[in-house]
Amino acid sequence: MADNRIVVLTTGGTIDKVYFDDMSRFEVGETVVGKILREGGVTFDFEVVPLMRKDSLQLTDADRAAIRAAVQVREESRVIVTHGTDTMVDTARALADVPGKTIVMTGALSPARFQASDAVFNIGMAVAAVQACPPGVWIAMSGQVFPWDHVRKNRGRNRFERTDD
């Protein structure tokens, strides 16, 4: 039954960044989410769908429509979306009225390929939240699971914070 499965749509962002020495710069690489889930020893059935590889500042309205369509087309009711942090809330807004699904967005402030990174921790949070939270869109970052419409990224402090309005 599809309801036991979790699908992870990956869209890019810092979590999947790799370093290319010959260009002396970072780019979004192959996603590490599958490896993180396997090392986490998860026993549920899952599928990782590598949808796009973009910095979230580069995401267009068309990209957000594509992410939304990809969420809707899946029969699973539990969906994790990995995403760059800068516009994660914008994409959450685009997903807000998808009915009947628990959608948890997460990502990382430091690439998963670094020795010190919040990536594994955040994916762990997302996995628990996507099973425990009711339908709606949630953002799992900075040690908290926020309702999408009560959170923002504070770039200066490099963290996600609750907004009270």
Next chain:
Amino acid sequence: MADNRIVVLTTGGTIDKVYFDDMSRFEVGETVVGKILREGGVTFDFEVVPLMRKDSLQLTDADRAAIRAAVQVREESRVIVTHGTDTMVDTARALADVPGKTIVMTGALSPARFQASDAVFNIGMAVAAVQACPPGVWIAMSGQVFPWDHVRKNRGRNRFERTDD
């Protein structure tokens, strides 16, 4: 207010194992949970209480009474207990009737000091679950958040599984 804080009681187990070359064996070492929370970039207020350093097979009834007392004495309503995996469910039972607290137990099948370990992932799950779950005792292992009375460790397969009774 105490309800914004999370307390983590550590009792030992594989998650905190270290290796001593001069004795050619490993033992439970200083807990790594604080480091995991900091690398996870958590923004909530937390305290790590290093209660004991035991293999869970060595835990006695007196130890479980001490863990229970330590949980009850805290004013926080959200408590994470790290614990060895072999008798995690037994300690959960000892905590089952503590009223008014969400207690999430977790640990690891591979030491956190290993390059490949489920420790960070599991702590991430526990952090999300302790905020999202209602009062009661939960076990966050193997990619799932189980009610304590519907889970067992399958030693042969080295994983936690749901029980249906």
Next chain:
Amino acid sequence: MADNRIVVLTTGGTIDKVYFDDMSRFEVGETVVGKILREGGVTFDFEVVPLMRKDSLQLTDADRAAIRAAVQVREESRVIVTHGTDTMVDTARALADVPGKTIVMTGALSPARFQASDAVFNIGMAVAAVQACPPGVWIAMSGQVFPWDHVRKNRGRNRFERTDD
């Protein structure tokens, strides 16, 4: 030509230790040396020969004879032997009169599978030493390349030290 190649004979020891949760103990696992050489980006031709998987305290005279025979039978003149630290010097003695080969022994005081380990560093030292040192038996540990007959393991301080006799 064989002289461009490096062979690595693995015999066990702390460097290759893995943790088995179901037995709550460490044992020598599959060797990590090939992975370390690939991550080190080496461009020379090499072969890893997994000879045995023993704690060095368990090595017998017959084992040492087998290690010696395995070194002699190889046509490469540059040989790295990974080995447990407690009796590394004893095996070095058994290899001391193998003619015409540069043999570098190394290992680790902390398992390679740990996040903090001397394993990668020591293999890097061994690779440089096996190319730079004249024929004979050398021990690359604790940041130094020692002639085999001027070194001992100081168990109390958990390090290798030069002996002056």
Next chain:
Amino acid sequence: MADNRIVVLTTGGTIDKVYFDDMSRFEVGETVVGKILREGGVTFDFEVVPLMRKDSLQLTDADRAAIRAAVQVREESRVIVTHGTDTMVDTARALADVPGKTIVMTGALSPARFQASDAVFNIGMAVAAVQACPPGVWIAMSGQVFPWDHVRKNRGRNRFERTDD
């Protein structure tokens, strides 16, 4: 006596790169060489001198003169210089006629802060080479210790190779 000590001059390059999420780019950060030496369990006396933090493509003639002066002013005869890979050979040339010192240059093709990096391996090679090699300038990269005037970086293949001229 100064001859038992090793000095490490750090100049920047990929080995010390860090990632800044708020700028979506990485820069040369605080050097990791001291941490690598400590985790390697070295027992010799050493000093890390953080000379500059530059991509090697940005190094000027004045920078190279400063590196050369810093090498000459040290009383140690064994010097390791960490450096970006793109112009490592150019700086080696500037150091070639420093008399009476064994100078080993190294760096990394992947940042040391990555989980998969050649940094620790290369520092291990450099430590062995600086003790085993005669005076002169050497480059320890790609699993080999090259004389500085017989090596080049092959950018397309992202490796250092021997040149025969």
